[in-house]
Amino acid sequence: MEAAINILSPDFDKNPYPLYKQLQEEHPLYFFEPANAYVLSRYEDIHQALTDPAYTVKNYEFQSEPLHGRTFIQMDGREHSQYRNLVAPSIRGRDLAEKLMPIIDETAKEIYAPFLSKTSADFTTEFAARFPVLVISGILGLDKESESNFLKWYRTFVDFIGDLGQTPEITAAAFKTKDEITDYLLPIIADKRENPGDDILSTLCHAEVDGVRMTDQEIKAFVSLLITAGGESTDKMLSHTLRNLLEHPDQMMDVRNDRSLIQNAFVESMRFSPVTHRLMRITSEEVQVSGGTIPANSQVILLLGAAQHDSSVFKDPESFNIHRKELDIGKAFTAAANHVAFGAGRHFCVGSMLAKAEMDVAFNQLFDFTESISLDENAELVEKGLFTRGLYALPIRYTLK
């Protein structure tokens, strides 16, 4: 349990996977003093922590509430399901297929339009960093004129999450954004209460919990959470998925020839190169894990990135293979998923089906207008981040059809 491995070190940031393996084998329960937290790295312990109510989400009281306000990500039990269910049906199933797909499709077309008059691009900044956040604003029913504000707000939130409160300027920018989003949304909420549309924001404005309508501040918090939760992860996974396919041309060919494999490429990319590497929990009672006991009221860091590379669950975990059986693709977007990239249990990602739809549209359109795609020969791909990992650039060259 001694602090032999620094999970905040530059080495870890460069390549966490060898250190994950070392933790799993030598320190499955590891107290990391600088963060005052226990660290879990084995798949079975992490899955247990995500599904056992003894691990609460009170951590979001300091990880999420200061930025967004109080939202269902930090609620447990009945309160959590009541609030979660206000939005869940609108971003899955029939509503997703009928109402959201046209918005997703149109948004991708608009962002790809400039790609059609050239043969190279930075996929990360020109597509991935714009697409999911513009989809969210579209499905919320927010106007297109605010696009540049939306992208700016989203970036300051993402920078804040990655910075872990270290840089005062980044923290100050995030709190300024919080005020700007509030000022922008409150008049829109007032308007949607009077003149509802067929969008998710209007649904929230008229939703009731125990017979009581949500307050303006609650709705604002909800929207603010959706912008970051639904933006950053999908943004980074778009680039990881394309990078992985470009580095494995045979599998790229398989996906181009059978578009139903886009979902395999996405899920295997979340396993092989996940965006969310760490989640936190706080124990409400003493819990047993591999290697010992964690006392009540302890902070616990769950290394999702390690679980995704646990060889007891995923055979040959360091290889990228979209055909691997353990992906169990039929369940991969549900709470019964075998991977933990979307979490597990009651807080399993509410946007998993929306993320899948965005991936399908983004790659189908990209393959439709390109004959072939390759990495720019001068590209130096750098994946960075301790809590969430992503690429900062993915320069590509392509031939048009």
Ligand code: HEM
């Ligand atoms: C590749 C894409 C995505 C990944 C990898 C991802 C990952 C995750 C993970 C790991 C959690 C669990 C957090 C926890 O248990 O503490 C989560 C929850 C959540 N996600 Fe996603 N997410 C993605 C896309 C989306 C999208 C598109 C939305 C948009 C609506 C979204 C909204 C949320 C929300 C609101 C929660 C909180 C759920 C709850 O507490 O019940 N996510 N996501």
